[in-house]
Amino acid sequence: MTQITNHMPTEELQALDAAHHMHPFTHGGELAGKGVRIITRAKGVMLHDSDGNEILDAMAGLWCVNIGYGREELADVAARQMRELPYYNTFFQTSHVPAIALAERLAELAPGDLNHVFFAGSGSEANDTNIRLVRTYWQERGKPEKTTIISRKNGYHGSTLGAMSLGGMAGMHAQGGVVQGIRHIDQPNWWAEGGEMSPEEFGLERARQLEKAILELGEDKVAAFIAEPVQGAGGVIVPPESYWPEIQRICDRYKILLIADEVICGFGRTGQWFGSQTLNIRPDIITVAKGLSSGYQPIAASIVTDAVAEVIAGCEFNHGYTYSGHPVAAAVALENLRILDEEGIVARVGAETAPYLKEAWESLGDHPMVGDVRIVGMMGSLALTPDKESRATFASDAGTVGLMCRERCFANNLVMRHVGDRMIISPPLVITRDEIDMLISRARKALDEAYEQVREAGLWKAAS
Numbered sequence: 001m002t003q004i005t006n007h008m009p010t011e012e013l014q015a016l017d018a019a020h021h022m023h024p025f026t027h028g029g030e031l032a033g034k035g036v037r038i039i040t041r042a043k044g045v046m047l048h049d050s051d052g053n054e055i056l057d058a059m060a061g062l063w064c065v066n067i068g069y070g071r072e073e074l075a076d077v078a079a080r081q082m083r084e085l086p087y088y089n090t091f092f093q094t095s096h097v098p099a100i101a102l103a104e105r106l107a108e109l110a111p112g113d114l115n116h117v118f119f120a121g122s123g124s125e126a127n128d129t130n131i132r133l134v135r136t137y138w139q140e141r142g143k144p145e146k147t148t149i150i151s152r153k154n155g156y157h158g159s160t161l162g163a164m165s166l167g168g169m170a171g172m173h174a175q176g177g178v179v180q181g182i183r184h185i186d187q188p189n190w191w192a193e194g195g196e197m198s199p200e201e202f203g204l205e206r207a208r209q210l211e212k213a214i215l216e217l218g219e220d221k222v223a224a225f226i227a228e229p230v231q232g233a234g235g236v237i238v239p240p241e242s243y244w245p246e247i248q249r250i251c252d253r254y255k256i257l258l259i260a261d262e263v264i265c266g267f268g269r270t271g272q273w274f275g276s277q278t279l280n281i282r283p284d285i286i287t288v289a290k291g292l293s294s295g296y297q298p299i300a301a302s303i304v305t306d307a308v309a310e311v312i313a314g315c316e317f318n319h320g321y322t323y324s325g326h327p328v329a330a331a332v333a334l335e336n337l338r339i340l341d342e343e344g345i346v347a348r349v350g351a352e353t354a355p356y357l358k359e360a361w362e363s364l365g366d367h368p369m370v371g372d373v374r375i376v377g378m379m380g381s382l383a384l385t386p387d388k389e390s391r392a393t394f395a396s397d398a399g400t401v402g403l404m405c406r407e408r409c410f411a412n413n414l415v416m417r418h419v420g421d422r423m424i425i426s427p428p429l430v431i432t433r434d435e436i437d438m439l440i441s442r443a444r445k446a447l448d449e450a451y452e453q454v455r456e457a458g459l460w461k462a463a464s
């Protein structure tokens with residue numbers, strides 16, 4: 001079998017990549033100087049690169065390869081569907097079997113009365129759909145002024161203009177501006193922002209910022225609140241236990257639609273099928289993508305309650321994507337969900353793998369450079385700090401030490417990401433105990449080497 005990605009030496013591939021390929025979230029000039037890493041194939045939790053390294057992927061790609069790499073069943077289903085019906089749309093009063101079957105399955109899996117599915121091609125698109133959905137919902141209910149959506153600083157909801165505006169990433173807002181009618185409140189990141197408050201007090205304070213914002217804007221102007229059950233791209237920020245119950249109370253009290261962005265948390269990541277179940281949230285809408293197909297095909301969806309769907313059904317919703325419910329992507333997603341369920345992968349995460357990973361991950365807390373250690377299900381983070389007691393940040397620019405640590409991870413054949421000076425993991429859900437042991441020992445070695453480097457570079461200094 002020819003392997004297209006392996007058809008020339010690494011340096012030639014790197015030169016061509018630098019010449020023609022623009023990368024997401026990357027400083028193009030810096031990367032061109034350094035040379036990109038080229039992944040050629042993968043199996044289970046292991047990646048192979050063009051230099052022959054075997055790397056443990058503790059990020060499951062971009063938080064998405066929940067069932068692991070190399071599942072032939074998904075390839076077979078895709079080939080079969082391409083032969084039978086490679087494409088048809090779901091506009092203009094038509095449908096097809098994969099979209100119908102997947103919508104039905106999602107309605108069954110999703111909690112409560114989240115029973116209606118609007119498909120998209122990516123998490124960003126689905127969140128753009130959500131902006132239009134909630135505004136249309138209130139318009140149809142005779143409240144066209146309820147348009148403002150409240151979200152959180154350092155939240156991540158995607159990269160299209162709408163989804164990026166919902167997100168609270170300042171660096172993204174600075175490039176091209178944001179859409180109107182979105183208000184950001186502070187994130188529940190106790191380690192970084194909790195000051196002298198206890199985590200529980202802080203959780204309540206951050207949740208009550210939602211109430212303050214609603215009262216300031218006026219109840220009749222606010223459409224919805226959107227948040228990730230556990231912030232992913234923001235650094236795997238696990239909110240204090242007091243946070244979500246208070247958010248739920250406020251959404252109920254002011255009748256604000258609650259959108260849970262489950263793009264990372266969905267499909268077993270937190271130890272249950274949905275993060276909303278783990279965090280005890282009752283959303284009106286959830287966004288799903290990533291683990292929906294384990295990344296084998298691009299597909300996403302907004303799943304809404306009976307009540308929301310009923311209102312939207314009262315009008316023509318002038319919205320949709322050419323690839324909404326794409327038959328090949330839908331068929332692959334359905335097969336992925338079958339495997340997650342029938343092989344007991346989600347159940348095993350909750351009962352065995354996540355508890356085992358939690359204990360192993362928390363053992364890294366004794367490292368001199370590790371402060372905050374957080375983990376929910378199969379997503380974890382470590383805050384690097386020069387002083388655990390005072391929860392200090394480094395004097396160097398945020399991310400300097402994190403990047404050093406990430407480089408040492410790569411050098412030890414481990415993909416762990418850094419967000420600023422937080423290290424994060426989100427491995428495939430099929431990772432075994434032995435592979436978890438390998439992950440932890442490589443992580444510890446990388447931390448030791450980074451610690452060494454940080455001291456040698458004179459960076460072991462707290463910000464004043």
Ligand SMILES: *Cc1c(COP(=O)(O)O)cnc(C)c1O
Nearest residue numbers: 122123124156157158261263264
């Ligand atoms: C990745 C992500 C998105 C965006 O999904 P894309 O498929 O990259 O558009 C949205 N929300 C969350 C929480 C994500 O992690």
